[in-house]
Amino acid sequence: MKALFNIALVIVTFFSCYVENIYLFVLPPQPGEVAPFTVRSQRSFNFDQEKALGNYRKVALSRYVPLYTYVPDRTKEARQKMAALSAMVANFQGLNRTGGEELVEYLQREFELTLSGDSVLKLLRYRNLDNILDGIMTIEESILHSKIAEDPEPFKGKKTIEVHYPEPMGIVSHSANEVVTLEVARLTLQEKVKQLFWQEDESVLDPLVQISLATLLPNLKYDQRENERRIQEIIKRYPSKVVPYKPGDILVPFRRVLSEEDVLLLATYQQEENKDLYEGASWILLTVLFTVCFYNLFLSRILSAGWRKPLPYLLFLSLLSTSVIISKACLLFTSFPIFVVPFAFLPLITVLLHNERISATCTTVMGAILVSLFAGRTLEILLFFTFGGVAVLLVSFEIRKRIHIMLPSLLVESSMLSSSWLSQWIGNPLLAFSWAGRKWISFP
Numbered sequence: 041m042k043a044l045f046n047i048a049l050v051i052v053t054f055f056s057c058y059v060e061n062i063y064l065f066v067l068p069p070q071p072g073e074v075a076p077f078t079v080r081s082q083r084s085f086n087f088d089q090e091k092a093l094g095n096y097r098k099v100a101l102s103r104y105v106p107l108y109t110y111v112p113d114r115t116k117e118a119r120q121k122m123a124a125l126s127a128m129v130a131n132f133q134g135l136n137r138t139g140g141e142e143l144v145e146y147l148q149r150e151f152e153l154t155l156s157g158d159s160v161l162k163l164l165r166y167r168n169l170d171n172i173l174d175g176i177m178t179i180e181e182s183i184l185h186s187k188i189a190e191d192p193e194p195f196k197g198k199k200t201i202e203v204h205y206p207e208p209m210g211i212v213s214h215s216a217n218e219v220v221t222l223e224v225a226r227l228t229l230q231e232k233v234k235q236l237f238w239q240e241d242e243s244v245l246d247p248l249v250q251i252s253l254a255t256l257l258p259n260l261k262y263d264q265r266e267n268e269r270r271i272q273e274i275i276k277r278y279p280s281k282v283v284p285y286k287p288g289d290i291l292v293p294f295r296r297v298l299s300e301e302d303v304l305l306l307a308t309y310q311q312e313e314n315k316d317l318y319e320g321a322s323w324i325l326l327t328v329l330f331t332v333c334f335y336n337l338f339l340s341r342i343l344s345a346g347w348r349k350p351l352p353y354l355l356f357l358s359l360l361s362t363s364v365i366i367s368k369a370c371l372l373f374t375s376f377p378i379f380v381v382p383f384a385f386l387p388l389i390t391v392l393l394h395n396e397r398i399s400a401t402c403t404t405v406m407g408a409i410l411v412s413l414f415a416g417r418t419l420e421i422l423l424f425f426t427f428g429g430v431a432v433l434l435v436s437f438e439i440r441k442r443i444h445i446m447l448p449s450l451l452v453e454s455s456m457l458s459s460s461w462l463s464q465w466i467g468n469p470l471l472a473f474s475w476a477g478r479k480w481i482s483f484p
Contacts (some may be wrong), residue, residue, distance in 0.1 A: 045358065046332055046357060047331055052364050057295075057413050080416075087283070089301075090282075092307075093304060097275065100277070105202050110205045111258070114184050129169055140157050162244050172237060175237065184256070189220075203213075286416075286419065291305055312334065339353065359390055360410065
């Protein structure tokens with residue numbers, strides 16, 4: 041029976057060290073799934089977000105849908121300008137005035153177009169100008185029924201775009217193939233005008249084509265603010281920092297809906313773990329076996345020699361297995377730091393059930409070693425549990441009544457916090473003191 045309890049303790053501890061690795065290997069997590077338990081780092085490693093998420097960010101940026109705002113008055117604006125020009129020319133013709141200089145200034149002011157004086161005079165002398173302007177305006181209106189954007193870069197390589205129309209239409213998706221650039225639209229207008237009025241004098245038609253091109257403006261306006269917001273959301277979703285993780289840090293908390301970044305983080309962590317999985321598992325197994333054997337030898341060969349009654353081996357081993365299970369369950373099914381693990385119940389229950397100082401201290405140190413193997417595998421964490429457990433022992437041996445349990449219960453938190461600080465202060469120098477100590481305590 042004693043051997044069975046020892047084997048059970050070894051199996052429970054070893055399984056607790058690698059339950060996360062088994063989960064990541066057997067059931068690789070997918071985005072959108074719920075994390076069945078908290079996954080904590082067992083080693084120090086750096087998560088290079090740029091390396092893991094860079095390609096995803098590029099794909100997301102290439103797939104993001106740009107938003108444009110539809111400008112509905114482009115046709116109206118062009119027709120009004122053409123009508124004003126026609127009226128001005130007709131006025132000059134009716135008054136038999138040349139008006140060349142005035143018309144040159146007008147074209148420069150209203151159309152931002154500079155024409156020579158000879159070209160303007162030919163327009164003023166041409167008696168069929170209204171018909172040509174009406175024909176050009178008809179062609180321009182047909183072109184403005186298309187979706188025209190000035191800069192082709194935002195929708196280059198896109199499959200769809202979104203256009204924000206006035207209410208009640210709102211935002212509507214369109215194929216990016218429906219959008220033409222302003223340059224293409226103007227070339228189309230120029231070709232169609234020349235095809236329709238091929239018999240007209242080029243010296244008259246060319247200035248009119250230039251005027252019509254100046255009135256043809258894009259009816260899609262790139263929404264700079266909204267598109268920048270969408271791009272920033274993508275960049276925020278796929279950051280490019282290097283995030284360091286220490287042993288015991290939470291990678292994914294319990295019941296969290298996994299995102300793409302979470303899945304990639306777990307995949308990166310698994311790759312780091314797999315680099316020396318067999319070597320690390322061998323050291324873990326040897327450490328557990330050595331610790332359990334040493335504990336049994338200490339109880340049977342040293343402690344029992346001066347003890348009249350048989351030592352309750354099964355009680356100690358049961359308490360150790362229970363401590364391992366409860367500590368691991370706390371790490372798996374809560375998102376609290378490892379310093380909140382209820383390890384203090386082990387020395388407290390040991391004292392209450394078997395009020396003997398040496399066996400309780402030995403059991404507490406034994407439990408601290410086993411728990412530290414799956415809580416973080418660093419000397420800092422080992423010292424934290426050891427000092428915290430011993431601190432609880434110091435205030436637990438004087439328990440005589442049930443009300444006295446309140447005293448160690450109240451002191452547990454302060455003693456554990458103090459041991460946390462002490463372990464950090466002592467742990468780092470000791471960790472660097474010997475290679476063997478590092479290999480035993482801090483596995484790669």
